[in-house]
Amino acid sequence: MEQNQTGLSAQGASGAPRGTLQRWLTGPRVDGLPQLAAQPAPALSFEFFPPRTEALEAQLWSCIRRLEPLAPRFVSVTYGAGGTTQARTHATVARIVRETRLTPAAHLTCVGAPRAEVDEVARAYWEAGVRHIVALRGDPPAGMAQYEAHPEGYAYAVDLVAGLRRIAPFEVSVAAYPEIHPTALSADHDLDNLKRKIDAGATRAITQYFFDSAIFLRFLDRALAAGITVPIVPGIMPVSNFTQMRKFSAMCGAGVPDWMGRLFEGLEEDAETRRMVAAVVAAEQVRLLQANGIDEFHFYTLNRPDLVYAIAHILGARPRRPD
Ligand SMILES: Cc1cc2nc3c(=O)[nH]c(=O)nc-3n(C[C@H](O)[C@H](O)[C@H](O)COP(=O)(O)OP(=O)(O)OC[C@H]3O[C@@H](n4cnc5c(N)ncnc54)[C@H](O)[C@@H]3O)c2cc1C
Numbered sequence: 001m002e003q004n005q006t007g008l009s010a011q012g013a014s015g016a017p018r019g020t021l022q023r024w025l026t027g028p029r030v031d032g033l034p035q036l037a038a039q040p041a042p043a044l045s046f047e048f049f050p051p052r053t054e055a056l057e058a059q060l061w062s063c064i065r066r067l068e069p070l071a072p073r074f075v076s077v078t079y080g081a082g083g084t085t086q087a088r089t090h091a092t093v094a095r096i097v098r099e100t101r102l103t104p105a106a107h108l109t110c111v112g113a114p115r116a117e118v119d120e121v122a123r124a125y126w127e128a129g130v131r132h133i134v135a136l137r138g139d140p141p142a143g144m145a146q147y148e149a150h151p152e153g154y155a156y157a158v159d160l161v162a163g164l165r166r167i168a169p170f171e172v173s174v175a176a177y178p179e180i181h182p183t184a185l186s187a188d189h190d191l192d193n194l195k196r197k198i199d200a201g202a203t204r205a206i207t208q209y210f211f212d213s214a215i216f217l218r219f220l221d222r223a224l225a226a227g228i229t230v231p232i233v234p235g236i237m238p239v240s241n242f243t244q245m246r247k248f249s250a251m252c253g254a255g256v257p258d259w260m261g262r263l264f265e266g267l268e269e270d271a272e273t274r275r276m277v278a279a280v281v282a283a284e285q286v287r288l289l290q291a292n293g294i295d296e297f298h299f300y301t302l303n304r305p306d307l308v309y310a311i312a313h314i315l316g317a318r319p320r321r322p323d
Helices: 020-026 054-070 086-099 115-127 157-167 187-199 213-225 242-252 258-264 271-291 306-314
Strands: 043-048 074-077 104-109 132-136 171-176 204-207 296-300
Touching (some): 043 054, 074 086, 086 104, 086 115, 104 115, 104 157, 132 157, 157 171, 157 187, 171 187, 187 204, 204 213, 213 271, 242 258, 258 271, 271 306
Parallel strands (some): 043 074, 104 132
C-alpha cells in the first residue's frame, strides 16, 4: 500500500478518501491562541443606553446588576441623537451613582444646544458626583441629513473637550474610528482630529465597533506614529441581530466582512443559534486582540448582559464579592 511521508496509509482503514489524512497531517500547524489562564483578566467597561419605558428600565437595571460584579473600570450611558435623551441619560447616570458601586461615565454631545446649555448639563453631572464624560460631537437628530453645529454651540468634539476642561477636572474619553468616520475628509484628517481631541485634554479613546481585528491593530500603529499615546480601547459589539446590525453599520461606517454574512446565513428566524454564533464570533475577536496585547475592552451591551457576561468570562473576568 502506498505510504505518505508521515508513514500512514493514504487510504485510511475507515475507507476515507485517498489523501485525506495526508492533507490533514502535512498541512500547516496552527498553534492557536495563548492559553486562556495565561493572560491576566483585562480591564472592562460597559455601555448602556437610557431606557424609554418602564419595561426597558427594568431590563437595563437587570443588565446593570448582572454585570456589576465584574467590577468594570467604568460604565457609560449614551446620549440620544440630537440630545433627545438628556433627562433620561442624566437620571440613569444619577441612579448609578446613588445605587451602585460602579463608576459612571456620561456621554455628552454638541448637537442642538448652545454652549451655555451643554456647560450647564456638565456642571450638573459634576455636582451629582459624575467625574467622567464621554465627549462627542453627536449624530444629527432624525430627519436632519447632515450635521450642523448650533450657531452658539460647540462645533466639534474637540471644542467640547476643551469646554469641559474649563468647567471641572473631568476624566474625558472621546470616540475613535479604526475604519474612519463616514464624513471624514480623509483618514489622515480623521486621525489628526483624534490627536487634537487628546491634546485638548481627553485621556482615552473608545473606538467605533469593528469586526476585522487587523484593521484595529493597524489603526493603533498609525495612532502611535501620529504621537497618540493614550489608551485606544476597542469597542466590541456582540452581534445577536445580524440583519439590524448590518443596517446600522452601513450608517456608522463599520465594515461587515462577507464571512459574517455567510456565518449568520439562514439563522434569521433562529435567535437561539444566532446568539451562540455571536458568542463565538465575539469571543474569537477579543481573544485575538488579547493575544496581541490588548488589555482593555469596551462592550456595547445594548442593555443585554448575557453575551457580554460570557465573553468577559472567557477573557478571564470573574465576579468580585463586595468588600
Ligand atoms: C464610543 C462611541 C460612543 C458614542 N456615543 C454616542 C452618543 O452617546 N450619542 C450620539 O449621538 N452619538 C454617539 N456616538 C456617535 C458619534 O456622535 C458620531 O460618530 C458623530 O458623527 C461623530 O462624533 P465624534 O465625537 O467622533 O465627532 P468629532 O470628533 O467632532 O468628528 C466628527 C467628524 O468631523 C470631522 N471633523 C472634526 N473637526 C473638523 C473640522 N474642524 N472641520 C471639518 N471636519 C472636522 C472628523 O474628522 C469626523 O469626521 C458615539 C460614537 C462612539 C465611537
